[in-house]
Amino acid sequence: MGLLHADRLFPIEEGARALARALHGSVKDLPIVSPHGHTDPRWFAENEAFPDPAQLFVTPDHYVFRMLHSQGIPLEAMGVPRADGGPTETDGRTIWRLFAANYHLFRGTPSRLWLDHAFSEVFGLERRLSAGTADASYDHIADCLSRPEFRPRALFERFGIEVIATTESALDDLRWHRMIRESGWQGRVITAYRPDAVVDPEFAGFAGNVAALGELTGEDTATWQGYLAAHRKRRAYFKEFGATSTDHGHATARTEDLPQAEAAALLAKALKGTCTPDEADAFRGHMLTEMARMSLDDGLVLQIHPGSFRNHSKPVMDRFGRDKGFDIPTRTDYVRALRPLLSAVGGDPRLTVIVFTLDETAYARELAPLAGVYPALKLGPAWWFHDSPEGMRRFREMTTETAGFMNTVGFNDDTRAFCSIPARHDVARRVDSAFLATLVATGRLDEDEAFEVAQDLAYRLAKQAYRL
Numbered sequence: 001m002g003l004l005h006a007d008r009l010f011p012i013e014e015g016a017r018a019l020a021r022a023l024h025g026s027v028k029d030l031p032i033v034s035p036h037g038h039t040d041p042r043w044f045a046e047n048e049a050f051p052d053p054a055q056l057f058v059t060p061d062h063y064v065f066r067m068l069h070s071q072g073i074p075l076e077a078m079g080v081p082r083a084d085g086g087p088t089e090t091d092g093r094t095i096w097r098l099f100a101a102n103y104h105l106f107r108g109t110p111s112r113l114w115l116d117h118a119f120s121e122v123f124g125l126e127r128r129l130s131a132g133t134a135d136a137s138y139d140h141i142a143d144c145l146s147r148p149e150f151r152p153r154a155l156f157e158r159f160g161i162e163v164i165a166t167t168e169s170a171l172d173d174l175r176w177h178r179m180i181r182e183s184g185w186q187g188r189v190i191t192a193y194r195p196d197a198v199v200d201p202e203f204a205g206f207a208g209n210v211a212a213l214g215e216l217t218g219e220d221t222a223t224w225q226g227y228l229a230a231h232r233k234r235r236a237y238f239k240e241f242g243a244t245s246t247d248h249g250h251a252t253a254r255t256e257d258l259p260q261a262e263a264a265a266l267l268a269k270a271l272k273g274t275c276t277p278d279e280a281d282a283f284r285g286h287m288l289t290e291m292a293r294m295s296l297d298d299g300l301v302l303q304i305h306p307g308s309f310r311n312h313s314k315p316v317m318d319r320f321g322r323d324k325g326f327d328i329p330t331r332t333d334y335v336r337a338l339r340p341l342l343s344a345v346g347g348d349p350r351l352t353v354i355v356f357t358l359d360e361t362a363y364a365r366e367l368a369p370l371a372g373v374y375p376a377l378k379l380g381p382a383w384w385f386h387d388s389p390e391g392m393r394r395f396r397e398m399t400t401e402t403a404g405f406m407n408t409v410g411f412n413d414d415t416r417a418f419c420s421i422p423a424r425h426d427v428a429r430r431v432d433s434a435f436l437a438t439l440v441a442t443g444r445l446d447e448d449e450a451f452e453v454a455q456d457l458a459y460r461l462a463k464q465a466y467r468l
Helices: 014-027 041-046 053-057 062-070 092-101 110-122 131-145 152-158 175-183 206-217 224-240 260-272 277-298 314-320 339-345 362-371 389-403 418-441 447-465
Strands: 032-034 161-165 245-248 301-304 353-355 377-379
Touching: 014 418, 014 447, 032 418, 032 447, 041 152, 041 175, 053 092, 053 131, 053 418, 062 092, 062 110, 092 131, 110 418, 152 161, 152 418, 206 224, 206 260, 224 260, 224 277, 245 277, 260 277, 277 301, 277 339, 353 362, 362 377, 362 389, 389 418, 418 447
Parallel strands: 032 161, 245 301, 301 353, 353 377
Antiparallel strands: none
């Protein structure tokens, strides 16, 4: 028996299952549009072989190492680098054996679906990963990685990726994107503007980051007008490398539309390090509205990813740094939080604001009604902890009745794990096919409409929303 069931994620009832199978068949080979993610542009610039199976699947993937760590396995044992440069496991085979011996921990999780898809469809493995198959699977994948057809550009083309967006800091020099462009390779890898380090007063080194922003742009970022001008210049620079969006990962969804003098005063306090937590949140919120206004000028789509309590474990943060699996969802208010921005620009159809959530309780109560009336607002897909079969199903069930399909934006894989991209898109296409088949079976959608919507959800909506 192979690793993947042919009818995985389809309805149980045979009639609906057959329709879901047909719907999925109509979209499964469509090109992949990956408009938001965190793959490393250096992979595509240098096109070097991935080092080993552990460096591809375990060490860089917080979905993987957080699950292992939850069972008491030290991050060092999985090769996660320490902030102080201290010792961690470096032998790929040792890390892989540890991963394989604990593969049972992923039963029932979306990670298991993604991993099995990659093992089966990308590398041709036929036996489930376990302690007993660890060495054979390691040797097989390592042998594949040594071949030209498993280098990043070849996999990009094999996966059918039409376009992929990486995400870079406002201070990034975009050297890898420049290298890709100058190489002559035709794969479309674009960037996205992530200004958190220079709009969040609580971000480590904020004042120094803002000074560096000034040096990059030739603007006096200690002044309010110079600070805004610097953002405009960096956004224009990112657009030169294909950017069609900005991305904002804030603790809350708070937006503000402050008088300019008040915003300038908050910037001055932020640069001095004297902002209170509420003032820092107000400044972040005001900058979302400023970014939305800039989007009216330059056309960049505004993405808001709020609601994560980041780096929850102080010991792990101190020892390993940011983004090591300890980001935890929180309750998020959207109705009141988004009102200042939406009052200022939400009625302008030239603007696209895509909002994501980690708080599923907001889907039907807040987000769907907001997206169902404001022309500028679109709903991002089920995200992060909810990027799962059940999370995707709940998203469709709780938003479609009020927001419809056309006020959503298709699917984002939002991943650092390159080989999981086709797996994630396949999961989304299967879940959407199952949902559409159920609508047809219960008399809420005609069959020809279901096939049209399947194309929208798998391909067209992402291209339209992200202006690709």
